[in-house]
Amino acid sequence: MPTATLILQPILSPRLRQMLPGIQSKKVSNELPERIEDAELIRAAQSGSRTAFDALVRRYDQSVLRLALHLTGSEQDAQDIYQEAFLKAYRHLGSFRFECSFYTWMYRIVTNLCLDQMRRKKTRREESTIAVTAQGEERDLLDSVADRRAGFNPEQELERLRLGDRIQSALDMLSPRERMVFELKHYQGLRLRAIGEILNTSEETAKNTLFRATRKLRGQLADLR
Amino acid sequence: MQCDKAQLQIIAYIHGELDEDASAELELHTLACERCATELEVYQALQRALALTPVEEPSPNLLAQSRIRLDQALDQVHSPSLWLRLQIGAFGLFAQLRSAPGVAAGLAVVGFLLGGFAGQVWMQHNARTQLAQSVQLARNTPVARPMPQTLAPQIAPVQSIHGGALENASTGSVAADNAPTAVPQIFNVSRIVRHGDTHMVEVQYNQIVPQTLEGSVDDPAVQQLLLMAAGNGTDPVVQDDSVALLAQQCSQGRYCAGGPVRTALMVALRYDRDASVRAKALDGLQPYVAEDTRVRDAILESLLHDPSAQVRSSALQMLEPVEADSSVHMVLETLAQQDPNPQIRAASAQALLQMPPTQ
Numbered sequence: 344m345p346t347a348t349l350i351l352q353p354i355l356s357p358r359l360r361q362m363l364p365g366i367q368s369k370k371v372s373n374e375l376p377e378r379i380e381d382a383e384l385i386r387a388a389q390s391g392s393r394t395a396f397d398a399l400v401r402r403y404d405q406s407v408l409r410l411a412l413h414l415t416g417s418e419q420d421a422q423d424i425y426q427e428a429f430l431k432a433y434r435h436l437g438s439f440r441f442e443c444s445f446y447t448w449m450y451r452i453v454t455n456l457c458l459d460q461m462r463r464k465k466t467r468r469e470e471s472t473i474a475v476t477a478q479g480e481e482r483d484l485l486d487s488v489a490d491r492r493a494g495f496n497p498e499q500e501l502e503r504l505r506l507g508d509r510i511q512s513a514l515d516m517l518s519p520r521e522r523m524v525f526e527l528k529h530y531q532g533l534r535l536r537a538i539g540e541i542l543n544t545s546e547e548t549a550k551n552t553l554f555r556a557t558r559k560l561r562g563q564l565a566d567l568r
Numbered sequence: 569m570q571c572d573k574a575q576l577q578i579i580a581y582i583h584g585e586l587d588e589d590a591s592a593e594l595e596l597h598t599l600a601c602e603r604c605a606t607e608l609e610v611y612q613a614l615q616r617a618l619a620l621t622p623v624e625e626p627s628p629n630l631l632a633q634s635r636i637r638l639d640q641a642l643d644q645v646h647s648p649s650l651w652l653r654l655q656i657g658a659f660g661l662f663a664q665l666r667s668a669p670g671v672a673a674g675l676a677v678v679g680f681l682l683g684g685f686a687g688q689v690w691m692q693h694n695a696r697t698q699l700a701q702s703v704q705l706a707r708n709t710p711v712a713r714p715m716p717q718t719l720a721p722q723i724a725p726v727q728s729i730h731g732g733a734l735e736n737a738s739t740g741s742v743a744a745d746n747a748p749t750a751v752p753q754i755f756n757v758s759r760i761v762r763h764g765d766t767h768m769v770e771v772q773y774n775q776i777v778p779q780t781l782e783g784s785v786d787d788p789a790v791q792q793l794l795l796m797a798a799g800n801g802t803d804p805v806v807q808d809d810s811v812a813l814l815a816q817q818c819s820q821g822r823y824c825a826g827g828p829v830r831t832a833l834m835v836a837l838r839y840d841r842d843a844s845v846r847a848k849a850l851d852g853l854q855p856y857v858a859e860d861t862r863v864r865d866a867i868l869e870s871l872l873h874d875p876s877a878q879v880r881s882s883a884l885q886m887l888e889p890v891e892a893d894s895s896v897h898m899v900l901e902t903l904a905q906q907d908p909n910p911q912i913r914a915a916s917a918q919a920l921l922q923m924p925p926t927q
Contacts, residue, residue, distance in 0.1 A: 382839040393642070400638065408626045408634055418630055425634045430641055441799075441835045507621040528583055530623045535585055536861070536895075546861075550585070557579050561614055 381445050389436055396436070400429055403446065406531075407453050414457045414526055415464075416511070424460060428453045443540060450541045454523055461519040513563035521556035528553050571597075574604045582611045587894030785813055791823060798832045808845050811836045815852025830856060834866040843876035850882050858889045868899045877909040884915055897923065 381402075387395035407428060412421035431452050439448055514522060520542075527538045539549040574597045580586045581594055598605040626634075759772035783790045797803075797810035815833060818824035836849035850870065856863040871883045884903070887896050900923075903916035 396642075397639075400635075404635065404638075405626065405631060408631060409623060412626050412630075413623045421626070422630070422634050422637065426638050426641055429638050430645065433642060433645060441839055442831050444838075503620060506617065510618060510621050529618065534895075536865070550580070553583065554579050557583070557611070557614075560618075561610060564614055564617060565610065 382441065385436065385439060385441070385445060389439070396433060399432075399445065403449050404429070407449065410450075410453060410526070410531060411457055413530060414522070415460055420460055420464075424453065424456045428456055431456075447537065447540055451543070454527075454541055458519050458523055461522060509564065513560050516563060517556050517559055521552055521559065524549055524552040525556040525560070571601060571604055574598070574601065575607060578604070578608050578611055581608070582615050587897060785817060786822070791829070795828055795832050798836060804842055804845075807836075807840070808842060808848075811840070811845050811852075812848045815848045818852035818856075819854060821855060824852070824856070830860070830863065834863065837866050837870055843874075843879055846870070846874065846876065846879050847882060850879060850886070854886050857886050864890055864893065864896070868895060871899055871903060877912060880907070880909070880912055881915070884912060884919070887919070892923075 381399070384395045384399050384402075388399060404425065408421055408425050411424040411428075412418065415421050415424065428449070432449060439445070514525070517525065523542065524538055527533045527541065528535065533541075535549045535553065536546045538553075539546040542549065574594055577586055577590060577594050581591055586594065594608075598608050755774040755776045757771060757773045759770075761770040763769065781789060781793060785791070785794070794810045794814055797806050798814055811833065814829050818829060818833060824830050830853070833849040833852045837846050837853065840846050840849070850867070853863050853867065857867060867883050867886060871880055871887075874880050874883070880903075887900075890896055897920070900916045900920050904913055904920060907913045907916065
């Protein structure tokens with residue numbers, strides 16, 4: 344008998360999806376919840392199954408890469424963090440005791456690596472329209488403005504890019520910790536309780552950091568109305 | 569609502585971290601207070617601006633490239649399988665040692681000392697007949713069940729049969745002339761050495777020595793074994809029994825003060841495949857719903873995901889003391905609309921109606 348499946352995203356409210364990290368936009372089986380599948384994969388990987396570990400990687404690697412890419416703004420750095428995070432997970436999987444979800448454990452590794460990277464490179468970007476590709480080449484985002492699609496408005500697109508530039512500069516003014524909490528809350532949509540768990544701190548501390556970050560951004564971007 | 573409180577709540581509100589009642593109260597306040605309304609509008613404008621530059625998904629090329637790089641790197645990493653197998657241990661032995669590094673270190677030191685002593689007597693010869701009797705017995709006799717009072721390894725230290733004599737390398741004792749009443753089973757043979765052209769041969773082997781521990785469930789050593797059994801997915805019956813015992817202890821308020829027992833029950837509730845085990849874990853966690861948010865979260869997850877309606881129904885009944893929690897409120901709303909079981913939907917809706925104001 345085929346297993347009935349449902350897609351969580353349209354059913355759970357956004358706030359609920361925030362409360363339960365790791366399940367966003369994923370197909371979940373009613374008969375065999377994903378957390379149990381995770382447990383099976385983890386146990387198999389702990390027993391040495393590379394296939395099981397690869398399956399775990401495939402489950403979480405897109406969100407890991409997205410987080411690293413958005414936080415570092417560099418494809419090269421994001422790839423390095425991605426690689427180091429999963430290698431660390433592979434080496435230390437034996438110490439995973441199921442006391443939290445695998446998602447939380449994995450995000451702990453990734454956020455620590457990102458924080459290290461952000462602390463090392465805590466310099467403001469001079470030109471935020473310049474992005475670094477995986478090959479280490481610099482590419483000006485403004486180059487992509489030339490678009491010949493029907494209805495495309497180059498001025499509007501340029502304005503959007505400039506706005507993105509300003510927002511990026513404002514985000515760069517935050518401390519690495521504030522940037523991380525804001526990222527996890529605003530861009531990744533996690534609940535403060537989950538953020539506290541990932542960053543090994545209390546929900547209250549995460550909340551205070553979020554408040555501080557939001558006030559700073561407001562100060563930087565007050566004229567955007 | 570005072571303006572000071574409203575100003576504090578605006579940021580939580582725009583980030584969706586304010587519960588519905590508090591949100592309604594804030595909205596009501598901003599209708600009457602121009603200053604707070606302006607403040608709210610500023611933050612809402614900030615959110616709108618941020619929404620214009622959403623996070624983009626990594627390109628398929630970047631993802632594929634990252635996966636290939638990772639695959640190559642993983643290929644070069646020494647496979648942890650053997651080490652992990654040793655860590656996890658088919659019988660849970662090494663998991664126990666890992667969780668008690670002092671005991672592990674102690675065993676290692678004792679092993680070294682006894683091994684050294686054994687070396688001195690290693691060359692002593694003994695009756696060849698004893699060898700034949702011992703090996704024969706090891707193959708054919710049932711497993712002995714000694715009753716030690718301490719947690720001992722299930723695989724005995726290496727023993728050597730040298731020159732036809734059976735010697736215990738860990739204690740140095742030589743087998744007596746009289747045949748033993750029972751010899752533990754041999755786990756494997758780890759080394760064979762022939763001595764020149766003589767007929768002498770040295771065979772090293774490991775024994776499986778099942779152990780039994782009897783004692784009160786309050787005994788820390790028994791507790792430790794129960795915890796180990798609760799995390800051991802190899803035997804569902806043993807796992808079920810251990811979770812039931814731990815849950816009983818917890819529900820009676822004994823040995824469950826935020827420690828490993830409570831954690832073991834939360835793990836069982838989240839991950840165990842057997843609904844009856846999850847139900848037992850749930851019972852054990854009941855006294856801690858109000859005081860421990862981790863327990864509360866585990867129960868909320870169970871309500872949303874557990875495939876067993878019975879487990880979800882039990883979990884629902886446990887939430888009464890914490891219905892003021894905004895997360896509980898949200899989960900109840902979802903259950904009232906989405907749960908496949910009509911009784912649970914009705915009970916959730918009823919709980920929402922009777923709910924006190926959220927905090």
